[in-house]
Amino acid sequence: MLDLTQLNAKDIALALKEAKLTKDEVSSFFKKRIDEFNPSLNSLIEVFKEPDKGEGSSALASLGIAIKDNICIKGRKITCASKILSSHRAVYEATVISKLKQAGLEIAARANMDEFAFGSSTETSCYGPTKNPWDLERVVGGSSGGSAAAVSARLLPFALGSDTGGSIRQPASLCGVVGFKPTYGRVSRYGLIAFGSSLDQIGPITTSFIDCAHLLNIICGHDAKDSTSAKIDTPDFSKSLNCDCSQIKIGLPKEYFAKGLEPEVKTAIEGVKSYFANKKIKFIEISLPHTEYAVATYYIIGSSEASSNLQRFDGIRYGLRSGCSNLEELYTKTRSQGFGPEAKRRIFLGTYSLSSGYYDAYYVQALKVRRLIKEDFDSAFKEVDAILTPTSPSTAFKIGEKTNDPLSMYLSDIYTISVNLAGLPAVSFPCGFSKNNLPIGAQLIGKAFDEETLIKLGSCFEEGSDYHKQIPPLVVNKKNSHE
Amino acid sequence: MSNFETVIGLEVHTQLNTESKIFCSCPTEFQSPPNTNICPVCCGYPGVLPVFNIKALKLALRVSLALNCKINPSIYFERKNYFYPDLPKNYQISQYKMPLGYNGALLLPSGKKIRINRVHLEEDAGKLIHKEDYSLVDLNRTGTPLLEIVSEPDLSDASQAFDYLTYLKLILQYIRASDCDMEKGSLRCDANISLRPKGQKELGTKVELKNMNTFKGVRVALEYEAKRQAHVLKNNQKINQETRLWDPAKLKTAIMRTKEEAHDYRYFPEPDLLNITVGDDLIKAESSNLGELPLAKSKRFLDDYGISGKELDIYISNINLADFFEEVVKIYTKVKEVSNFLLGPFLEQINNNKEGFSAVKIEAENFSKIVKYFSQGRLNNLTAKKVLSLSIFTNEDIDEIIDREKLTQVSNEDELLAFVSEAIKENPKAISEFNEGKQQAIQFLVGQVMRKTKGKANPKLARQMLEKTIKGGSV
Incomplete structure (x- = not known):
């Protein structure tokens, strides 16, 4: 039998269609890998004994997908990796799940994440941290760390994550896979448990741009159930694969290559630049002058929205309810016992920012800076079609290294956060390895609703590189690799 | 204070x-x-x-x-x-x-x-x-x-x-x-x-x-x-x-x-x-969906129908009643008769119903028949109220009710004669009082005729016949 870890999802689906493989072969192949590697990785919280089967057809039909545990799959548990929801089951289906099923995909597993997506390392999960398949002592990034690790370890061909400030791209970068955050409004948020409603977006995590384009084709599109979903047609993203890129102009924001960037990461991004330069793509240095305020702005807006979004977890109608003798105690005990420390930190921060007397100085000020950040991008995109940056300032750090230093943890997202504040599409893709053999990711940022340029560039890079084909040595199945 | x-x-x-x-x-x-x-x-x-x-x-x-x-x-x-x-x-x-x-x-x-x-x-x-x-x-x-x-x-x-x-x-x-x-x-x-x-x-x-x-x-x-x-x-x-x-x-x-x-x-x-x-x-x-506001309605009811004072207040504060009134007078144009009946027996029925106006089922055309028959003398005060009570919350056809309940007013002298004679025969005291000039006595006798006919007698005709008979001394 073929070694499916060497194939992308689209080719596996094709082999199935052409009867070169049977469905049982494919599912037992991945089931074996899950059984073998998931216990040490802790990337999947639950693998469904009987996956939810899809009914339609598409280029990816019949394949199983892992879903970050903040997207509702009707009838299944949904916990956001939080104790407060540990017994909760989804009573309805998220729009993206309906779309996946209509495209014939199987909903196979729930993926680990930071609690309520608060984090950059998947260490705040109530299920414990997910470990990096490239080095089990290191983090996978976050918050969609379970999804990224599962795809990186080829436990499943692909996964969905969600990205509020880098939560798809940063773990993709740290795990050596492709993580795409679509334009805000491109994918319906209906059924995604909200963190920062004006920032959240669901997106695919895959091993290649080919799979990424096909998965985007399935999940994008206007949804009447989400008022912020854009009434804009979804192009066939697969048509952007392997196109001519010579007319594309790429901007390099000087602020993204300043202090704090690990030299190995910088070198890898320069490698991407020279690859594209060889393809006659033009590079222009640009400036995004408000970049230094992005992290502060993001933590005020994101936490403000989160503090309000998380108020519904009160023990009244669903989720954890702690024993109590009156209403006040019910709220206090349930929430004190149900939320972990990082969730509490964000709730405090957000509640403070929105409080009367502080609202203007924090929340309103942050909204103004958000507009300036967006305007930075607007003027940059008058000159260029895409922007190239590192995804993360460093490769995967050690588990526990930053848990007691929230500020340094927050800086892990320094290159990804502005994109969410501006609502733009961006993707992280593998572009090299450190001398410790840890993956490095590059980020491409596009104009609003111009995911196509990113797919063109990304697939162009993939054509001439094999970084995305590298499989973590720890999860190379010896039997398979010798066959 | x-x-x-x-x-x-x-x-x-x-x-x-x-x-x-x-x-x-x-x-x-x-x-x-x-x-x-x-x-x-x-x-x-x-x-x-x-x-x-x-x-x-x-x-x-x-x-x-x-x-x-x-x-x-x-x-x-x-x-x-x-x-x-x-x-x-x-x-x-x-x-x-x-x-x-x-x-x-x-x-x-x-x-x-x-x-x-x-x-x-x-x-x-x-x-x-x-x-x-x-x-x-x-x-x-x-x-x-x-x-x-x-x-x-x-x-x-x-x-x-x-x-x-x-x-x-x-x-x-x-x-x-x-x-x-x-x-x-x-x-x-x-x-x-x-x-x-x-x-x-x-x-x-x-x-x-x-x-x-x-x-x-x-x-x-x-x-x-x-x-x-x-x-x-x-x-x-x-x-x-x-x-x-x-x-x-x-x-x-x-x-x-x-x-x-x-x-x-x-x-x-x-x-x-x-x-x-x-x-x-x-x-x-939405400006055009505002419709008529209370002040404008007030003026129109005064100008178009001559309704004023307390009657007007009732219509203005009861938009359903006012609408119904306007529907009815389109069919039966005698405003005063319609309004009297609406503000009297009709409103009484509604006030006695827990659901109020929302219980009303009768349609304007059907309702207008009651007013018309009353005015024509085919229904009297009592029978008109009875017909109303049977139709207001059902919209049953007025003619069918009158037919079924045999409520048509008896305005035929031949049919009434027997009842008039009986009333006179049974009440000699009233006759002598009448003859002594007590006009109220005749009212008592009309009441007796109404009772005997189960309210169906035309009271005007009954009175005429009673007076004529007593004065003529023909009993």
């Missing part, structure tokens, strides 16, 4: 007459069993998103226009954050900085102008049902579109507040924006009240009153609170800025929370909804 002047402002919450809720498609039906008109969205399940019901905007706009408000051309929703079990998201989607309507005014029939500060849209909360040692939550009402109408402190006493509420309710009913049924909770009212020495410009410290469940309750609570505050001030004590609850059993207000305990609602723009443009076309459409 007389040294102080009372200043009152009212906050009215009224449910809008939409079929579905403001942010989901659940019905707004009032009488369903608890927790049946609910879905993941109005229950605030994790991951749901609100979708705005444009019908609520249209009705809210209509109200704003009826209250002569300026309209914000672009509005947005905000979240009002507070924890309470009847609010499943623990925030209410409301409007704060940019209300739909502002700077309006309501001109009361008395001529007094009450300025309207703002009119804004929000979602209603659910209901708590408190039991002995636990509470139940019913979320049917959660997400019903609610309009908050805030007046300026232009009301100078409790009875003016009562008049304002009465007239505001009438306007809301006229423009078909709300049922305004306080018993169903579709209209609720909180009041702000303060006192100041007569002649002083700046306002005194205000107290917010809650828990008044009827218009009368509002009046009594305000009267009580004005007295209480006057008493405090007379004793040179200070009024505390606080929220007080009206206790309708004890007829007292009691402190609910002080200013220090007031919520910080942490309003911020609702990120799940986009800004809404209130375009000129929408404003134009």
Whole structure:
């Protein structure tokens, strides 16, 4: 039998269609890998004994997908990796799940994440941290760390994550896979448990741009159930694969290559630049002058929205309810016992920012800076079609290294956060390895609703590189690799 | 008391007459069993998103226009954050900085102008049902579109507040924006009240009153609170800025929370909804949907039908009755006859029915027959009432009822003669009284004939026949 870890999802689906493989072969192949590697990785919280089967057809039909545990799959548990929801089951289906099923995909597993997506390392999960398949002592990034690790370890061909400030791209970068955050409004948020409603977006995590384009084709599109979903047609993203890129102009924001960037990461991004330069793509240095305020702005807006979004977890109608003798105690005990420390930190921060007397100085000020950040991008995109940056300032750090230093943890997202504040599409893709053999990711940022340029560039890079084909040595199945 | 002047402002919450809720498609039906008109969205399940019901905007706009408000051309929703079990998201989607309507005014029939500060849209909360040692939550009402109408402190006493509420309710009913049924909770009212020495410009410290469940309750609570505050001030004590609850059993207000305990609602723009443009076309459409307002109707009823005084008041305050009246006089044009019958027997039937006008099934054309037959003498007072009572809540055909119940008035001398003779024979005392010149005696005899004919005799004819027979001495 073929070694499916060497194939992308689209080719596996094709082999199935052409009867070169049977469905049982494919599912037992991945089931074996899950059984073998998931216990040490802790990337999947639950693998469904009987996956939810899809009914339609598409280029990816019949394949199983892992879903970050903040997207509702009707009838299944949904916990956001939080104790407060540990017994909760989804009573309805998220729009993206309906779309996946209509495209014939199987909903196979729930993926680990930071609690309520608060984090950059998947260490705040109530299920414990997910470990990096490239080095089990290191983090996978976050918050969609379970999804990224599962795809990186080829436990499943692909996964969905969600990205509020880098939560798809940063773990993709740290795990050596492709993580795409679509334009805000491109994918319906209906059924995604909200963190920062004006920032959240669901997106695919895959091993290649080919799979990424096909998965985007399935999940994008206007949804009447989400008022912020854009009434804009979804192009066939697969048509952007392997196109001519010579007319594309790429901007390099000087602020993204300043202090704090690990030299190995910088070198890898320069490698991407020279690859594209060889393809006659033009590079222009640009400036995004408000970049230094992005992290502060993001933590005020994101936490403000989160503090309000998380108020519904009160023990009244669903989720954890702690024993109590009156209403006040019910709220206090349930929430004190149900939320972990990082969730509490964000709730405090957000509640403070929105409080009367502080609202203007924090929340309103942050909204103004958000507009300036967006305007930075607007003027940059008058000159260029895409922007190239590192995804993360460093490769995967050690588990526990930053848990007691929230500020340094927050800086892990320094290159990804502005994109969410501006609502733009961006993707992280593998572009090299450190001398410790840890993956490095590059980020491409596009104009609003111009995911196509990113797919063109990304697939162009993939054509001439094999970084995305590298499989973590720890999860190379010896039997398979010798066959 | 007389040294102080009372200043009152009212906050009215009224449910809008939409079929579905403001942010989901659940019905707004009032009488369903608890927790049946609910879905993941109005229950605030994790991951749901609100979708705005444009019908609520249209009705809210209509109200704003009826209250002569300026309209914000672009509005947005905000979240009002507070924890309470009847609010499943623990925030209410409301409007704060940019209300739909502002700077309006309501001109009361008395001529007094009450300025309207703002009119804004929000979602209603659910209901708590408190039991002995636990509470139940019913979320049917959660997400019903609610309009908050805030007046300026232009009301100078409790009875003016009562008049304002009465007239505001009438306007809301006229423009078909709300049922305004306080018993169903579709209209609720909180009041702000303060006192100041007569002649002083700046306002005194205000107290917010809650828990008044009827218009009368509002009046009594305000009267009580004005007295209480006057008493405090007379004793040179200070009024505390606080929220007080009206206790309708004890007829007292009691402190609910002080200013220090007031919520910080942490309003911020609702990120799940986009800004809404209130375009000129929408404003134009709702202006034309306003229909006739009470003042205009009053003038027209006076001009077109010559109805005035108390009769006019009844029609103006009862829009359903007025509409029915107009339907009937289109078919049977004798205004006076129609109006007499409507304001008499018809209204009596309605007042005796628990459901009031909404129970009426009779159609104008069918009803007009009763008035016509009565006027023609085919039905008398008694039989007309009987026919009405059999048809008003069923719309059964009048002719069929008369036929079935054999209610046609007997206006035939031959048929009546036997009954007239009997009445005379059995009542010699009445005859002699009549002969002595007591005119009332004849009335008694007419009554006897009516009794014998089970009310069907034409009383006029019976009287003529009785007089003729007694005077002729032919018995």
